[in-house]
Amino acid sequence: MSFTASQPDGSNDSLKSAISADGAPALEQQYRIPARCGVAVKVAKDQTIEVQNTHGTQVCDFWAFCQPGLDEFLSMAHTRTSLSSVFPKVGDKIVSNVRRPMFEITEDTSPGVHDTLLSCCDINRYKILGCKEYHDNCTDNLRMALMAIGLQAPSIPDPFNLWMNIPIAPNGSTAFEPTVSKPQDRVRLKALCDVIVVMSACPQDMNPINGVDCDPTELHFKVIN
Amino acid sequence: MSFTASQPDGSNDSLKSAISADGAPALEQQYRIPARCGVAVKVAKDQTIEVQNTHGTQVCDFWAFCQPGLDEFLSMAHTRTSLSSVFPKVGDKIVSNVRRPMFEITEDTSPGVHDTLLSCCDINRYKILGCKEYHDNCTDNLRMALMAIGLQAPSIPDPFNLWMNIPIAPNGSTAFEPTVSKPQDRVRLKALCDVIVVMSACPQDMNPINGVDCDPTELHFKVIN
Numbered sequence: 001m002s003f004t005a006s007q008p009d010g011s012n013d014s015l016k017s018a019i020s021a022d023g024a025p026a027l028e029q030q031y032r033i034p035a036r037c038g039v040a041v042k043v044a045k046d047q048t049i050e051v052q053n054t055h056g057t058q059v060c061d062f063w064a065f066c067q068p069g070l071d072e073f074l075s076m077a078h079t080r081t082s083l084s085s086v087f088p089k090v091g092d093k094i095v096s097n098v099r100r101p102m103f104e105i106t107e108d109t110s111p112g113v114h115d116t117l118l119s120c121c122d123i124n125r126y127k128i129l130g131c132k133e134y135h136d137n138c139t140d141n142l143r144m145a146l147m148a149i150g151l152q153a154p155s156i157p158d159p160f161n162l163w164m165n166i167p168i169a170p171n172g173s174t175a176f177e178p179t180v181s182k183p184q185d186r187v188r189l190k191a192l193c194d195v196i197v198v199m200s201a202c203p204q205d206m207n208p209i210n211g212v213d214c215d216p217t218e219l220h221f222k223v224i225n
Numbered sequence: 226m227s228f229t230a231s232q233p234d235g236s237n238d239s240l241k242s243a244i245s246a247d248g249a250p251a252l253e254q255q256y257r258i259p260a261r262c263g264v265a266v267k268v269a270k271d272q273t274i275e276v277q278n279t280h281g282t283q284v285c286d287f288w289a290f291c292q293p294g295l296d297e298f299l300s301m302a303h304t305r306t307s308l309s310s311v312f313p314k315v316g317d318k319i320v321s322n323v324r325r326p327m328f329e330i331t332e333d334t335s336p337g338v339h340d341t342l343l344s345c346c347d348i349n350r351y352k353i354l355g356c357k358e359y360h361d362n363c364t365d366n367l368r369m370a371l372m373a374i375g376l377q378a379p380s381i382p383d384p385f386n387l388w389m390n391i392p393i394a395p396n397g398s399t400a401f402e403p404t405v406s407k408p409q410d411r412v413r414l415k416a417l418c419d420v421i422v423v424m425s426a427c428p429q430d431m432n433p434i435n436g437v438d439c440d441p442t443e444l445h446f447k448v449i450n
Binding site: 071072077082122171 | 228307
């Protein structure tokens with residue numbers, strides 16, 4: 001078994017997802033993340049990215065890399081250590097692998113149920129679940145969304161899984177539950193440094209994390225000053 | 226701020242910790258991990274590594290990388306996803322970032338309280354806690370333990386924190402609590418592939434995770450067939 005961080009195991013329309021040649025957004029413009037795909041966007045320090053759960057049942061795998069170079073990235077383990085919590089909430093700052101605050105969560109219209117514990121899905125996850133053919137996956141969406149703006153993923157950080165509902169029982173066991181968000185719920189994250197954000201509309205359709213219908217849908221986002 | 230995975234931010238005796246030129250162990254021989262230091266050891270498929278909490282109050286940050294190449298590594302996020310639990314226990318298989326089972330936990334004489342949630346300490350962690358000077362840290366111990374056997378850390382994976390007691394409250398908040406282990410408690414992990422294991426006797430002395438005396442101590446380990 002081998003592993004090359006930047007190399008997708010298959011392909012989908014994430015390769016055509018660039019919102020501009022280098023991922024720079026038009027401010028205030030609403031962009032679409034197609035169902036099962038990933039999109040990358042540049043967000044400058046002090047700008048805010050708003051991610052919208054358009055249909056209310058969709059998980060968004062969210063990563064961020066610092067510029068210049070992408071070796072510093074948003075880290076869930078460092079964020080949990082910093083916050084003394086597994087559930088970041090409005091007012092919290094989420095941090096990088098060198099503990100630099102990367103974003104402040106400034107608004108969340110949903111009940112605030114997001115996951116920091118689980119890895120992003122990948123080709124092996126779906127093989128384990130029984131898939132015989134290629135299945136869209138968030139790891140490849142991250143890789144392809146960066147390729148679409150001319151970059152390569154230097155690593156696959158563990159994602160901030162917006163709206164993903166992973167309850168933790170007192171004995172430490174976890175479960176895959178449907179989102180508790182509603183259509184057009186939004187999370188706003190203010191960037192505290194210049195970053196490349198990548199978002200994947202998680203293509204998981206073999207458990208109910210994207211709703212009891214197991215039907216992954218689109219998301220939307222915009223960058224605002 | 227910059228980040229180079231392989232480069233320590235200071236130094237300690239981890240640089241002199243090699244148990245052999247390439248980290249290959251003498252089987253059944255007990256080796257010491259000095260307090261505040263890290264040691265690397267090669268463990269072949271089907272061999273078992275036994276880590277001993279010599280004085281009972283010490284956390285061991287535990288990493289493993291697959292050979293050949295170190296790009297595949299033991300991943301806590303993929304392990305949590307695989308186990309549907311944040312607390313691996315005897316009989317569980319803990320997995321890599323490509324979901325390959327790397328170890329089976331075959332024995333644990335302690336109450337089984339280990340942490341998969343928190344990042345390893347690093348120079349920035351101690352700066353945030355108020356240190357003005359260099360403080361030994363597990364991230365640098367990982368880097369130096371690999372350097373001591375002629376390797377470079379390609380990344381800083383999130384560690385399996387043996388005996389680290391991080392309870393999770395129903396609201397998701399976590400706490401730094403003393404270990405609940407006793408002197409000579411041991412954990413045995415059977416390798417399911419050829420690996421390089423790195424262990425750090427965590428030098429955290431600014432909270433009680435290494436005992437209420439905040440006095441980091443040595444650990445021991447051996448590799449058995």
